[in-house]
Amino acid sequence: xxxxxxxAAGIAAAFAASLAASFxxxxxxxxxxxxxxxxxxxxxxxxxxxxxxxxxxxPYEYCREIASPRYEGRLTGHEGYTKAARWAAGVFExxxxxxxxxxxxxxxxxxxxxxxxxxxxxxxxxGEPGAGGRERALALGSEFxxxxxxxxGDHTAPIVFVGWGISAxxxxxxxxxxxxARGKFVLCFRGTPDxxxxxxxxxxxxxxxMETAHxxxxxGVIYIYPEVNAHPNGDWIDGFVGAMISDAVADTMxxxxxxxxxxxxxxxxxxxxxxxxxxxxxxxxxxxxxxxPEADGYNVVxxxxxxxxxxxxxxxxxxxxxxxxxRHAGLLFPGANDNxxxxxxxxxxxxxxxxxxxxxxxxxxxxxxxxxxxxLIGSTWFAEHxxxxxxxxxxMFNFDMNGEGDGTNYGCTVEPPEFLExxxxxxxxxxxxxxxxxIREVGVxxxxxxxxxxxxxxxxxxxxxxPHLHYHETGxxxxxxxxxxxxxxxxxxxxxxxxxxxx
Numbered sequence: 397x398x399x400x401x402x403x404a405a406g407i408a409a410a411f412a413a414s415l416a417a418s419f420x421x422x423x424x425x426x427x428x429x430x431x432x433x434x435x436x437x438x439x440x441x442x443x444x445x446x447x448x449x450x451x452x453x454x455p456y457e458y459c460r461e462i463a464s465p466r467y468e469g470r471l472t473g474h475e476g477y478t479k480a481a482r483w484a485a486g487v488f489e490x491x492x493x494x495x496x497x498x499x500x501x502x503x504x505x506x507x508x509x510x511x512x513x514x515x516x517x518x519x520x521x522x523g524e525p526g527a528g529g530r531e532r533a534l535a536l537g538s539e540f541x542x543x544x545x546x547x548x549g550d551h552t553a554p555i556v557f558v559g560w561g562i563s564a565x566x567x568x569x570x571x572x573x574x575x576x577a578r579g580k581f582v583l584c585f586r587g588t589p590d591x592x593x594x595x596x597x598x599x600x601x602x603x604x605x606m607e608t609a610h611x612x613x614x615x616g617v618i619y620i621y622p623e624v625n626a627h628p629n630g631d632w633i634d635g636f637v638g639a640m641i642s643d644a645v646a647d648t649m650x651x652x653x654x655x656x657x658x659x660x661x662x663x664x665x666x667x668x669x670x671x672x673x674x675x676x677x678x679x680x681x682x683x684x685x686x687x688x689p690e691a692d693g694y695n696v697v698x699x700x701x702x703x704x705x706x707x708x709x710x711x712x713x714x715x716x717x718x719x720x721x722x723r724h725a726g727l728l729f730p731g732a733n734d735n736x737x738x739x740x741x742x743x744x745x746x747x748x749x750x751x752x753x754x755x756x757x758x759x760x761x762x763x764x765x766x767x768x769x770x771x772l773i774g775s776t777w778f779a780e781h782x783x784x785x786x787x788x789x790x791x792m793f794n795f796d797m798n799g800e801g802d803g804t805n806y807g808c809t810v811e812p813p814e815f816l817e818x819x820x821x822x823x824x825x826x827x828x829x830x831x832x833x834x835i836r837e838v839g840v841x842x843x844x845x846x847x848x849x850x851x852x853x854x855x856x857x858x859x860x861x862x863p864h865l866h867y868h869e870t871g872x873x874x875x876x877x878x879x880x881x882x883x884x885x886x887x888x889x890x891x892x893x894x895x896x897x898x899x
Contacts, residue, residue, distance in 0.1 A: 439825060446751040450886045452879035455740040459799060459882065460874045462736035469729045471628060471722025472766040473508030473691035481694040481718065484764055487743065491750040493698030493762065496783055506777040508693025508767060511632050513685045513724040516542040518639055520649055521678040537727055537870060539645050542683050543638030544628035544724055551615045551637065552680040557583045558672045559664050561617065562599045563608050575672045578613035581679050585620050585661060589668045600840045602630035610636045616681060620646045620657060625868035626721035626729050629771050632687045639681060649677045695774045696764040700749055704757035709787040711759040712897040714889065715775065716742045716795035717768030717844055721868060732874045733864060737799030737882060739764050744886040745893065756898035758790060765844050775844035779851055792848035793893050794857045798885040799877035801860035803830035808856045810834050815854040815896065822891035828884040830861050858885055
């Protein structure tokens with residue numbers, strides 16, 4: 397896929413906005429620039445061999461392997477993901493990490509229904525039928541993508557624009573009021589009318605929006621995104637279809653209706669009231685998919701036992717999601733940056749810990765989570781099914797999208813204050829930290845730290861500073877990854893996790 401500079405900027409902006417929404421950031425904390433003054437030879441001698449084992453090409457090679465086409469985009473539940481998980485489990489074993497269970501080994505299984513899209517065609521029927529309208533077929537991958545949980549279907553239907561696609565009369569808001577969605581495609585944005593009102597959060601889940609549209613009698617949902625990108629985070633509904641189109645395509649659909657996409661998005665956000673209407677255009681959407689209701693997903697888990705008899709049943713989790721979006725309709729989504737990069741960092745940290753002669757006081761658990769792209773399924777399963785050798789999770793360090801850029805942005809829980817200081821102190825030896833923000837609550841767009849935060853663990857989330865130009869696109873390949881970036885994130889992760897586990 398060719399790079400589109402305006403679209404790339406839009407994706408980067410959307411990603412930054414998502415982080416801000418998830419972490420409830422009134423404004424990023426300034427002054428987090430890398431010191432650049434720290435040196436590895438200032439580390440205690442007992443840490444130096446492990447720290448110096450972190451070399452740029454090691455995590456880069458892990459990242460290359462994880463993003464390899466042989467694993468078919470690592471959609472959790474699919475055989476490609478399972479093959480990758482077994483490879484990672486084998487690597488954990490070579491480092492003599494403890495398995496999660498003597499019978500299960502390094503793989504923690506959980507239910508993982510999923511959907512594979514085999515074919516998809518979407519065409520716009522512009523103008524009134526029989527009144528000189530024309531048909532325009534859309535390009536798969538650049539102008540439209542199927543939602544990766546769509547059912548099969550073949551529909552030609554009118555289109556009705558329904559704003560945010562939210563029906564919440566109990567909150568005094570209903571995008572469906574005054575329009576009839578029966579037998580039509582509903583066209584909508586992702587988001588809510590009031591981001592500050594957390595009562596709307598539940599309505600911003602893909603699952604809820606699809607259920608609402610289906611309940612209103614629509615044949616399918618068509619999202620408008622600045623650029624199309626893959627999304628497997630939703631539930632399959634028999635006979636109900638879903639797709640997304642780009643802003644540019646939506647402007648073509650809206651031609652003659654008056655407002656542009658930018659104007660509509662701005663008025664909905666500014667006025668905080670519905671603005672729904674029927675379009676003169678229709679759409680023809682044919683999609684063939686295979687839903688697999690019963691399949692296993694896996695977290696890949698290895699750990700080292702803590703040295704303190706009283707504290708070893710407390711654990712520090714070092715994790716990142718191993719999955720991505722899979723292969724659909726002939727398109728492979730490799731997920732090198734998202735999140736083979738974070739998985740490679742977790743593996744590099746695990747390898748460094750395996751070199752320690754003296755273990756920290758608390759146990760340290762290394763987890764490659766499945767199902768993040770489908771809604772934090774793997775991390776939630778782990779947090780709710782904590783292995784019996786652990787009494788509780790004391791802290792969680794999360795690594796997501798760590799491969800692009802030249803520095804590390806990070807979120808951190810406010811309490812205890814010593815947690816943030818531990819991370820900053822570790823950076824004296826690395827010099828990678830840039831922008832920092834507080835994690836005060838979690839939202840729709842949070843990453844795998846969320847279920848641990850909800851259970852009271854201290855949490856830190858590390859992201860490289862980007863720009864993340866091919867988010868959920870076919871262009872997220874190994875060629876975008878900076879090996880030195882991976883090593884720096886692994887170094888700050890190793891030192892921070894060790895210091896916190898050993899306090």
